Amino acid sequence: MTAPGQASPLIIGHRGAPGYRPEHSRSSYDLALALGADAVEPDIVATKDGVLVLRHENEISGTTDVADRPEFSSLRATKIVDGAEMTGWFTEDFTWDELATLRVKERIPAVRPSxxxxxxxxxxxxxxxxxDILDRASAExxxxxxxxxEIKHATYFENAGLPLDELLASDLAGTRYADGSGLIVEAFERTVLHQLAARGMRATYIYLLEKKGRPFDAVAALGKDAPKYAESLTDPGLDGLAADQVIDGISVDKSLLFSSDGSTNDLVERAHARGLTVFTWTLRPENRFLRKPFRSDGPPESFGNWEEEFDAILRTGVDGVFCDHPDLGVAARDALDR
Incomplete structure (x- = not known):
């Protein structure tokens, strides 16, 4: 997606700038843009009445004040989401008018008290x-x-009667993203990416890959025979993705860029050799999130040797990085040329 003259790799504000403001809040996105992010990443889930909203998960007790709102106590529920049991409050049980009354909060306050x-x-x-925020910021x-x-839990929502492919295509129709310019769509499930492409949505399509586990759309179709995410990272797996008429690239947990000895590996090189774009997530400066060789002696919430980890990741040739602190991502990218 890098445009001519645009710096590489892309610095993507992961849920805005959640290192400084509660994730997916207006101030988080505004700050990400002010700090130089080339793009921002919204996580997309749906309400009961089919409105697409920005939350990391459809269970929202950790990122809103819903648990303190007695008028919604009856909506607390236990559900199975992508094979995992969860208890809390779920976006698909609320209308947009109800969700709009909630206030957002920091997901990890012990690490990010500010x-x-x-x-x-x-x-x-x-x-x-x-x-609207991105239109205004682009113009200014x-x-x-x-x-x-990022489309979250697509199979789950489709089974609930809320097809995210249809809702996303509808929401973006008539916007500046409708022609695919500046739009990347990613998911941990390939099925929804194919559904969007079949609807004629033009975008760069990225398949998200975790270190462990299996994609839930495949689990729903094949059960225990579903392939693991790790299989996509083998040479035959990358060959299969490169042959896919829809998939343009992959986005991986940053740990997948490192070998057991702590050095970076050849994953980006192997993917690029097959014409696949590669993104990685998530670059965070706190000791809690850094790989062990890059941690300092301070507490988990203190910044460690993030410059070294960020530099190592960027030097793999990765095409885009997701950052909780976009300004630090920009600084690390700028440092590559010194």
Missing amino acids: SASFDGSSGILRLRDLV SGRDIGMVA
Whole structure:
């Protein structure tokens, strides 16, 4: 998706700038853009009445004040989402008007107390709200800001009567992203990417790959015979992705870029040799999230030797990185040329 003259790799504001503000809040996105992010990544789930909203998960007790709202106590439920039992409050049980009354909060306040100081200051955003934010910021800055839309739990939502492919195509129709310019769509399930392509949605399609586990669309279809994510990272697996008429690239857990001895490996090189774009997630500076060789002696919430880890990752030749602190990603990219 890198445009001519645009710096590489892309610095993608992961849920905005959640190192500084509660994730997916308006201030998180505004700050990400002010800090130089080339694109931002919204996680997309749906409400009961088919409105696409921005939450990391459809279970929202960890990122909103819903648990403190007695009027919604009856909506607390236990569900099986992608094979895992979860208890809490789920977006698909709320109308948009109901969700709009909630306030967002920091997901990991012990690690990011400064961000937690903004708890309650803003509400949940819809996807269409983010499109407006990006349109305004692009016009004001004179640069085209991209969107990396992650579709969450597509099979689950389709079974609930909320097809995310249909809803996303509808929401983006008529926007500046409708022609595919500046739009990346990613998912941990290949099926929904194929459904979107079949609808004629033009985008760069990225298959998300975890270190462990299996894609739930395959599990739903094949049960125990479903392939593991790891199989896609083998040479035959990458060959299969390269032959896919829809998939343009992969996005991987950053740990998959490292060998057991701590050095970076050849995954990016092997994927590029097959014409696949490669993104990675998530670059975070706190000791809690850094790989062991890059941690400092401070507590988990302190910044470790993030410059070294970021530099090692960027030097693999990766095409885009997801950052909780977009300014640090920009700084690491700038340092590559020194």
